[in-house]
Amino acid sequence: MVKINKHNVRFFLNKQPDTRYEEPNPLNSLHFSNNVRLLEECRDMYDKLREFREKALRSINYTLGRQWEDRIIDPDGEYHGQTIKEEEYIKRQGHVPLKYNIMNKSKKSIVGLFRQNRQEPVAIARERDEQKLGEMMTIALQYAYNTNNIYELNARLLEACWATGLFARSIYFRHISERQMSDVYVQNENPFMLFFNSDVQDAMMRDITTIGAIRDMNIDELISAFAKSESDAKALLEEYDYISRNKESFLYAFDKDRNTKGTDFYVSSDPSKCRVFEVWRLESEKCYYCHDRANGTECYRPISERIAIEQENARRKAEMVSLGYSEDNANLIEYEWFVRRFWYVRYLTPMGRCIREMESPFEHGGHPFTIGAYPMLNGEISSPAEELIDIQRGINRRISQIDFLIQNSAKGVLMCPIDAVPDGMSMRQFAKEYTRNGSVLFYKAKQGVQIPTQVKSNSVSAGEMEVIKLYMQLNDEISGVHSALRGERPTSGTPSSRYAQEAQNSSINIEDFIGWFNTNIRMSDTKMMNVIQQYYDDERYIPIAGKNFSEEAKWYTPDKIRNSSFDLNIIEATSTPAYRMALENTLMKALELGAMDFKTYLEASASPFADSLLEIIKKNEKNAIEEQQQQLENAQ
Numbered sequence: 304m305v306k307i308n309k310h311n312v313r314f315f316l317n318k319q320p321d322t323r324y325e326e327p328n329p330l331n332s333l334h335f336s337n338n339v340r341l342l343e344e345c346r347d348m349y350d351k352l353r354e355f356r357e358k359a360l361r362s363i364n365y366t367l368g369r370q371w372e373d374r375i376i377d378p379d380g381e382y383h384g385q386t387i388k389e390e391e392y393i394k395r396q397g398h399v400p401l402k403y404n405i406m407n408k409s410k411k412s413i414v415g416l417f418r419q420n421r422q423e424p425v426a427i428a429r430e431r432d433e434q435k436l437g438e439m440m441t442i443a444l445q446y447a448y449n450t451n452n453i454y455e456l457n458a459r460l461l462e463a464c465w466a467t468g469l470f471a472r473s474i475y476f477r478h479i480s481e482r483q484m485s486d487v488y489v490q491n492e493n494p495f496m497l498f499f500n501s502d503v504q505d506a507m508m509r510d511i512t513t514i515g516a517i518r519d520m521n522i523d524e525l526i527s528a529f530a531k532s533e534s535d536a537k538a539l540l541e542e543y544d545y546i547s548r549n550k551e552s553f554l555y556a557f558d559k560d561r562n563t564k565g566t567d568f569y570v571s572s573d574p575s576k577c578r579v580f581e582v583w584r585l586e587s588e589k590c591y592y593c594h595d596r597a598n599g600t601e602c603y604r605p606i607s608e609r610i611a612i613e614q615e616n617a618r619r620k621a622e623m624v625s626l627g628y629s630e631d632n633a634n635l636i637e638y639e640w641f642v643r644r645f646w647y648v649r650y651l652t653p654m655g656r657c658i659r660e661m662e663s664p665f666e667h668g669g670h671p672f673t674i675g676a677y678p679m680l681n682g683e684i685s686s687p688a689e690e691l692i693d694i695q696r697g698i699n700r701r702i703s704q705i706d707f708l709i710q711n712s713a714k715g716v717l718m719c720p721i722d723a724v725p726d727g728m729s730m731r732q733f734a735k736e737y738t739r740n741g742s743v744l745f746y747k748a749k750q751g752v753q754i755p756t757q758v759k760s761n762s763v764s765a766g767e768m769e770v771i772k773l774y775m776q777l778n779d780e781i782s783g784v785h786s787a788l789r790g791e792r793p794t795s796g797t798p799s800s801r802y803a804q805e806a807q808n809s810s811i812n813i814e815d816f817i818g819w820f821n822t823n824i825r826m827s828d829t830k831m832m833n834v835i836q837q838y839y840d841d842e843r844y845i846p847i848a849g850k851n852f853s854e855e856a857k858w859y860t861p862d863k864i865r866n867s868s869f870d871l872n873i874i875e876a877t878s879t880p881a882y883r884m885a886l887e888n889t890l891m892k893a894l895e896l897g898a899m900d901f902k903t904y905l906e907a908s909a910s911p912f913a914d915s916l917l918e919i920i921k922k923n924e925k926n927a928i929e930e931q932q933q934q935l936e937n938a939q
Contacts, residue, residue, distance in 0.1 A: 339655035349498040359467035362688040371400045409782040424828045426869040438856040446845045451489040468686035470675035470823040476838045495562040504682040515582040519571045569653040580651045583670040592641035597634040667833040675823040
């Protein structure tokens with residue numbers, strides 16, 4: 304038997320055609336009821352993720368500075384158990400809810416470190432003789448990186464993972480109107496609009512059997528995506544006849560409650576949007592795994608075709624006997640009972656109608672999503688931001704307490720006996736003259752009269768500030784973002800080697816989180832590589848700038864790529880300052896030792912002036928050759 308892989312899977316799969324929207328009738332009522340039941344199961348999965356969404360929303364609120372949003376029991380409530388936001392309770396007491404956002408500071412440091420150490424995918428051909436094809440695939444991957452702005456998407460996704468602990472990205476191949484072509488399309492998924500089976504426990508999320516996303520789109524986008532004829536468009540308009548025809552959104556721009564507050568599974572928060580559920584499910588069917596030795600093909604065939612297979616084998620045996628050979632020489636169709644598992648996608652309306660369904664169109668045989676959960680310990684998820692919330696609350700409480708003490712303490716109050724007011728001067732005049740700059744009060748002191756004294760109080764003890772410093776130190780230790788990692792100036796007398804070592808050691812605490820994120824990036828890039836390998840079916844020139852690739856590798860040849868297998872590695876990008884510095888040091892040493900000439904140095908150098916100098920040298924060499932030829936012609 305031939306082993307199934309992504310290159311020969313198309314011979315195995317007898318894909319079902321893309322079904323379009325049809326009005327239900329008694330003949331397909333069972334199919335309709337199954338879709339309604341599937342939609343109910345998806346709603347149940349979405350509801351079971353409510354606790355995750357609440358924790359994620361709380362972490363996001365604290366990261367973005369909304370740090371008094373937690374609800375507490377209202378002591379002045381009209382009924383038992385009435386709750387109120389901490390911010391409202393503080394304002395009710397006449398105070399200002401102060402905060403000092405250190406969580407956002409830690410998040411920016413981690414994202415900045417990730418941007419500084421930018422990495423890029425490199426495809427490596429498994430066959431040694433096909434390394435040139437690996438370079439060709441690497442160029443195609445970097446082209447997809449540039450067209451989809453994946454470096455920016457990675458930074459934003461890291462920010463979301465830091466707050467929620469969930470990695471969610473999808474990769475499709477679709478028509479892009481802005482570029483007037485079909486190409487790889489990469490998008491970060493909103494974790495508040497996803498659902499999947501709640502019994503996942505595998506650290507790599509390989510036990511997902513159902514996964515889907517809620518898609519909100521206006522009526523024009525809906526018809527463009529799912530209608531293939533006028534009848535399809537009419538049916539979709541009838542299905543969503545309750546949607547407002549106003550093309551402008553009813554929501555406020557950048558509304559934080561768009562997908563969180565009062566969200567219903569079936570109805571979009573924007574009345575002008577049509578809600579569609581994209582549901583991918585791992586299904587199975589009984590079939591026969593067939594290997595036709597006559598033409599060397601392999602495929603899956605339904606159980607009902609067993610008689611047809613046996614009749615075809617009998618015909619081949621009889622044909623071989625009629626030619627004077629033994630029936631054992633006939634090339635038969637070998638088959639065995641088999642249970643095939645495959646991913647199937649359905650696009651459902653809130654009413655349970657299926658407007659499109661198909662088996663997975665990808666040759667990798669899976670769904671387009673890449674899902675990861677951190678740390679997935681005993682089936683639980685916990686974001687790095689969640690660990691800092693208590694420290695953030697402690698700092699905010701101390702700052703508010705200090706502000707309260709300052710507001711309610713004496714601030715240079717003048718204690719003045721009534722007898723100390725000079726004769727002929729009112730108390731108001733005395734207070735005004737006392738606070739005026741350069742004023743002098745003359746009065747005749749009476750025996751036993753106290754002079755005016757000023758009262759000041761030390762409202763904030765040194766211990767309060769020490770507690771805040773302790774909280775700041777705990778935040779650095781837990782988050783792993785130390786002063787050296789943030790690039791803060793070291794103390795006087797600190798050796799450079801020691802500071803560099805501190806900066807390197809300070810990133811150890813976040814290596815686990817960054818490593819998990821890079822693993823998910825590599826899994827996502829592997830799917831992107833498979834999509835490119837499948838759908839790039841015409842030869843194209845990919846103009847990737849840089850000296851690391853040959854001109855030959857920039858011509859993408861699909862026939863060669865499809866017959867090759869690749870592994871994917873994530874390496875440090877060559878555009879980082881550290882890589883350029885190491886390259887320049889190596890080239891400079893080689894130039895000093897005479898291992899290369901200056902022209903070769905300029906061709907390999909990444910310095911900004913290298914290209915311009917190289918062009919000048921080539922121009923001078925060309926002029927010199929032309930002068931020599933002219934002199935030779937004159938001499939002849």
